[in-house]
Amino acid sequence: MAKQILSFTVNDEPVDVLVQPYVTLLDALREDLGLTGPKEGCGTGDCGACTVHLDGKPVASCLMLAMQARGHAVRTIEGLGAIGALHPLQDAFVRLGVPQCGFCIPGVLMAAAAVIAETKHPTEEDIRYGIAGNLCRCTGYTKMVAAISEAAAQR
Amino acid sequence: MSSVMKTTRDVRGVGLSIPRPDGPEKVTGRVQYVGDIKPKGLLHAKLLRSPHAHARIVRIDASKARALPGVRAVLTAADIPELKRKAPTRAHAILAIDRVVFSGQPVAAVAADEPSIAEEALDLIEVQYEVLPASVDPLESMKPGAPPVADTGTEADTSEALAHSAVAMAKSDDAPAKAVNVSQTAHVKRGDVAKGFAESDVVIENTYRVPMVHQGYLEPHAVLAEWDSTGQLTLWASTQGSFNTRSEVADVLGIEENRIKVIPVECGGGFGGKIRALCEPITALLARATGRPVRYVMTRREELEAGMPAPQVIIRLKTGVKRDGTLMALEAETVLETGAFSGTVLAVAAVFLGSLYRWPAFDIKGSEVLTHKPSVAAYRAPVAPQTIFAIDSQMEQLARKLGVDSAEFRARHLSHPGEPMVNNQPWASMGAPEVLQKAAEHPIWKARAEWKASGGNGHGLRGTGLSLGGWLGGLQPTGATVRLNPDGTLAVLTGQVDIAGTNIALAQIAATAYGVDIDKVKITTGDTDVAPVTGLSAGSKTIYTVGVAVMQAAQDARKQTLEIAAGELEAAVQDLEIVEGRVVVRGVPDRGVTLAAIGKKGNLYMSKIPPVLGSAHPAFTQQAPAFAAQIARIEVDPDTGEVKLHDFVTIQDVGKAINPLAVEGQMQGGAVQSLGMAMTEALTYDDSGRLTNPSLLDYRKLTAADLPNLETIIVEVPSPAGPFGARGVGEPPIIPAPAAIANAIHDATGCRLTELPLTPERIALALLAR
Numbered sequence: 001m002a003k004q005i006l007s008f009t010v011n012d013e014p015v016d017v018l019v020q021p022y023v024t025l026l027d028a029l030r031e032d033l034g035l036t037g038p039k040e041g042c043g044t045g046d047c048g049a050c051t052v053h054l055d056g057k058p059v060a061s062c063l064m065l066a067m068q069a070r071g072h073a074v075r076t077i078e079g080l081g082a083i084g085a086l087h088p089l090q091d092a093f094v095r096l097g098v099p100q101c102g103f104c105i106p107g108v109l110m111a112a113a114a115v116i117a118e119t120k121h122p123t124e125e126d127i128r129y130g131i132a133g134n135l136c137r138c139t140g141y142t143k144m145v146a147a148i149s150e151a152a153a154q155r
Numbered sequence: 156m157s158s159v160m161k162t163t164r165d166v167r168g169v170g171l172s173i174p175r176p177d178g179p180e181k182v183t184g185r186v187q188y189v190g191d192i193k194p195k196g197l198l199h200a201k202l203l204r205s206p207h208a209h210a211r212i213v214r215i216d217a218s219k220a221r222a223l224p225g226v227r228a229v230l231t232a233a234d235i236p237e238l239k240r241k242a243p244t245r246a247h248a249i250l251a252i253d254r255v256v257f258s259g260q261p262v263a264a265v266a267a268d269e270p271s272i273a274e275e276a277l278d279l280i281e282v283q284y285e286v287l288p289a290s291v292d293p294l295e296s297m298k299p300g301a302p303p304v305a306d307t308g309t310e311a312d313t314s315e316a317l318a319h320s321a322v323a324m325a326k327s328d329d330a331p332a333k334a335v336n337v338s339q340t341a342h343v344k345r346g347d348v349a350k351g352f353a354e355s356d357v358v359i360e361n362t363y364r365v366p367m368v369h370q371g372y373l374e375p376h377a378v379l380a381e382w383d384s385t386g387q388l389t390l391w392a393s394t395q396g397s398f399n400t401r402s403e404v405a406d407v408l409g410i411e412e413n414r415i416k417v418i419p420v421e422c423g424g425g426f427g428g429k430i431r432a433l434c435e436p437i438t439a440l441l442a443r444a445t446g447r448p449v450r451y452v453m454t455r456r457e458e459l460e461a462g463m464p465a466p467q468v469i470i471r472l473k474t475g476v477k478r479d480g481t482l483m484a485l486e487a488e489t490v491l492e493t494g495a496f497s498g499t500v501l502a503v504a505a506v507f508l509g510s511l512y513r514w515p516a517f518d519i520k521g522s523e524v525l526t527h528k529p530s531v532a533a534y535r536a537p538v539a540p541q542t543i544f545a546i547d548s549q550m551e552q553l554a555r556k557l558g559v560d561s562a563e564f565r566a567r568h569l570s571h572p573g574e575p576m577v578n579n580q581p582w583a584s585m586g587a588p589e590v591l592q593k594a595a596e597h598p599i600w601k602a603r604a605e606w607k608a609s610g611g612n613g614h615g616l617r618g619t620g621l622s623l624g625g626w627l628g629g630l631q632p633t634g635a636t637v638r639l640n641p642d643g644t645l646a647v648l649t650g651q652v653d654i655a656g657t658n659i660a661l662a663q664i665a666a667t668a669y670g671v672d673i674d675k676v677k678i679t680t681g682d683t684d685v686a687p688v689t690g691l692s693a694g695s696k697t698i699y700t701v702g703v704a705v706m707q708a709a710q711d712a713r714k715q716t717l718e719i720a721a722g723e724l725e726a727a728v729q730d731l732e733i734v735e736g737r738v739v740v741r742g743v744p745d746r747g748v749t750l751a752a753i754g755k756k757g758n759l760y761m762s763k764i765p766p767v768l769g770s771a772h773p774a775f776t777q778q779a780p781a782f783a784a785q786i787a788r789i790e791v792d793p794d795t796g797e798v799k800l801h802d803f804v805t806i807q808d809v810g811k812a813i814n815p816l817a818v819e820g821q822m823q824g825g826a827v828q829s830l831g832m833a834m835t836e837a838l839t840y841d842d843s844g845r846l847t848n849p850s851l852l853d854y855r856k857l858t859a860a861d862l863p864n865l866e867t868i869i870v871e872v873p874s875p876a877g878p879f880g881a882r883g884v885g886e887p888p889i890i891p892a893p894a895a896i897a898n899a900i901h902d903a904t905g906c907r908l909t910e911l912p913l914t915p916e917r918i919a920l921a922l923l924a925r
Contacts, residue, residue: 020271022271030191031193034193035184036184036187036190036191037183037184037185038184039188039190039373039374039423040190040452041373041374041375041455041851042455042850042851043454043455044455044850044851044852046455046850046851046852047373047455047851049373076184077182077183077184078183078184080183081182081183082183083179083180083183083185086179086182086183089182090179090182090183093178093182094174094178094179094182095174096174096816097172097174097175097178097656097816097817097819097820098182098820099175099178099181099182099656100424100654100655100656100820100824101372101373101374101421101422101423101424101425101654101655102181102186102421102423103188103372103373103374103423103424104373105181105182106184109182124864127859128859128860128862129859129860131858131859132858132859132860133858134858134859135371135373135851135856135858136373136859137370137371137372137373137424137426137824137828137856138424138654138655138820138824139820139823139824139827140820140822140823140824140825140826140827140862140865141823141827141858141859141862142823142862142864142865143819143820143823144859145859145864146864
């Protein structure tokens with residue numbers, strides 16, 4: 001199959017990249033753009049490890065074709081904050097000792113960023129439902145919820 | 156050790172909640188897992204797997220796949236001279252030769268330029284199967300005439316038990332003629348069980364069933380393999396133990412360990428499922444066949460269908476007590492379903508059934524049974540949650556029958572340190588009594604009558620459940636080095652795979668044992684070429700054993716440092732202490748030399764001062780059992796059987812919390828895995844042995860929305876041999892919840908459920924049958 005040009009915005013930068021029409025957004029980000037922060041935990045939209053933002057909304061990038069992102073703005077974990085300039089969520093996750101194996105963390109953070117962007121003062125329930133699509137096997141979620149709550153309050 | 160404690164009183168080290176230093180890497184997506192590594196010339200591997208649980212392979216034709224452009228290698232059993240017909244482990248059965256023994260077993264392997272090409276190639280491989288009858292249910296599989304699983308002559312694999320240093324247990328001496336699919340048996344007894352039951356006033360018998368469950372790590376198995384021109388193999392592996400991976404791969408491929416370097420890449424969760432080799436040998440063979448780096452990442456479906464889950468455990472348990480509560484007799488038959496290859500930990504069940512409480516007479520039989528399903532492996536405290544589910548459910552029922560407080564009943568009969576276990580070894584120092592005491596005092600437990608009374612009237616049925624469980628603690632020889640750098644900082648090196656944040660705790664141990672602040676300590680996990688031999692990240696033994704190696708290496712480095720300083724300062728070693736980066740004469744703070752000066756002298760051209768290099772490589776004999784109690788406060792919807800978890804408390808003896816933040820993380824994570832086993836998780840198979848729920852939508856793990864905030868209470872009963880009194884932390888919190896939830900449901904509804912998971916369907920049916 002012939003590759004197609006995908007023009008979109010990734011982490012605030014305009015990007016043109018040649019992709020196969022059948023590749024997922026997750027594979028295009030990871031394999032073609034080298035953004036390996038989003039993870040594939042299931043490939044079927046059940047675990048949330050691949051969560052990125054599409055025009056500010058959280059999506060499972062393993063369930064979207066890359067070409068569906070044409071003309072849209074995508075943000076990955078690499079565009080949330082950086083070492084030395086962490087997003088408040090990232091900072092709280094580090095201080096409260098959230099990450100263990102860390103594989104789910106990029107997806108959880110993107111889901112959480114959407115929660116606190118949408119809701120000024122999220123309740124515990126808002127947070128728990130906001131990250132309910134993200135499976136984590138290490139943490140039991142308690143410290144995660146506390147960190148998101150703290151980051152939301154700090155804004 | 157007391158002198159170390161005295162001279163390092165102000166050091167920032169052991170006991171502080173310090174976030175792991177690689178946290179920023181993990182929250183920014185910069186940490187690299189195997190699937191993120193992309194060397195030049197990378198090929199992608201895929202495996203063709205059997206759709207049948209048991210079949211003869213009549214013919215394989217891979218010619219069309221080999222001809223597909225972009226395909227670089229296709230391997231079948233015929234292409235692998237290393238393959239042995241009688242595979243002692245699953246790893247040795249790289250590809251099926253002429254018979255498949257579980258659905259999902261690899262039959263052929265492809266390496267191609269793109270994953271999509273490899274996928275397409277799989278479709279072009281023609282395999283003709285002759286389907287054979289399968290042994291799917293373990294109880295059926297034990298019966299004479301059941302379809303045989305193993306090739307005759309295959310030995311029981313007890314290395315899993317050894318890896319976990321479970322317990323020494325005599326093999327069954329009076330085993331009857333073993334049924335064809337029974338791969339291991341064990342039998343322990345003491346006293347006269349028949350007499351005990353005859354003299355009992357209350358006898359309760361139940362059969363408890365816990366299905367196969369998956370460890371559920373978020374990162375599927377993954378490995379990257381590359382050979383260099385001299386025949387050296389490098390494996391970038393997602394493993395819980397790089398040295399173990401090296402040994403297994405060397406054994407399977409028949410090459411020297413020196414020809415293999417295992418680089419432990421960040422591991423996205425293991426929980427016991429990433430101890431044994433699985434896809435490493437075939438990936439290495441594809442790399443050898445192509446002369447290029449080959450990466451294999453399992454799909455989630457493959458993980459669920461053909462990973463190495465926890466065994467199904469079936470326990471028939473009969474217990475008798477006198478009316479005054481005296482324990483009289485216990486009889487148990489335990490069946491562990493091991494799947495297509497032997498490898499369970501049979502002894503764990505016997506220890507906890509027979510010796511958590513003081514049974515004067517017991518008779519416990521265990522069988523490991525082969526079935527045509529994927530072979531099993533460890534899952535965090537292997538067989539302990541399943542066993543505690545049985546024995547603790549039984550204790551709760553006995554207490555209810557006798558009309559006594561169940562926490563007091565447990566406490567009255569709980570074994571104490573020094574008392575004999577089923578294998579006649581004495582219980583080592585342990586804090587089970589203290590943990591149970593704390594649970595009995597907890598406000599949620601004390602208010603259980605009020606909570607129950609508040610149910611109904613528009614609310615669901617309300618109940619509270621308690622359970623106590625533990626883990627004997629793993630042991631494994633291990634090594635560590637501690638170097639003093641020329642600027643006075645410390646470099647700690649082990650081969651320890653850090654999954655949960657153990658490296659920060661090890662660095663804290665080094666800081667305190669040497670006498671510098673934690674920010675002066677860097678810890679590295681080396682590969683198998685450079686690190687001292689290090690054990691597995693498993694069995695709750697990282698801090699307990701590697702922590703000792705690091706502590707001793709740091710003490711060794713400290714001793715060398717003080718000896719050099721003694722020469723420089725013309726003082727006796729015993730008069731020296733390390734204060735704020737300087738070695739000083741005690742009481743004369745002006746007389747001192749900086750650690751940096753000592754470090755520099757060990758690294759100067761023409762210097763006569765040796766570099767400081769502390770090392771330790773201890774082996775261990777003393778286990779440190781660690782216990783946790785959990786309390787669940789729940790509400791059951793009487794119409795749907797749905798359970799809402801209102802509160803959940805984990806109370807755990809950790810000996811000494813080296814890093815309380817990391818300890819809490821372990822307790823909370825373990826608690827949710829335990830709750831998942833209790834309430835939602837089961838690998839389910841149809842009659843032909845095929846998995847019916849091969850996705851994370853259907854294999855239901857708990858989400859944030861299913862759970863309340865989890866309370867953690869740390870209890871510290873110091874272990875005699877652990878670093879600073881620490882015990883293992885990882886295993887205990889996954890153990891009690893199934894019994895705690897079952898007991899809470901019993902409290903709320905009067906129904907006793909004995910089969911996991913405790914789904915709404917099962918609860919609703921039990922309510923209907925009331």
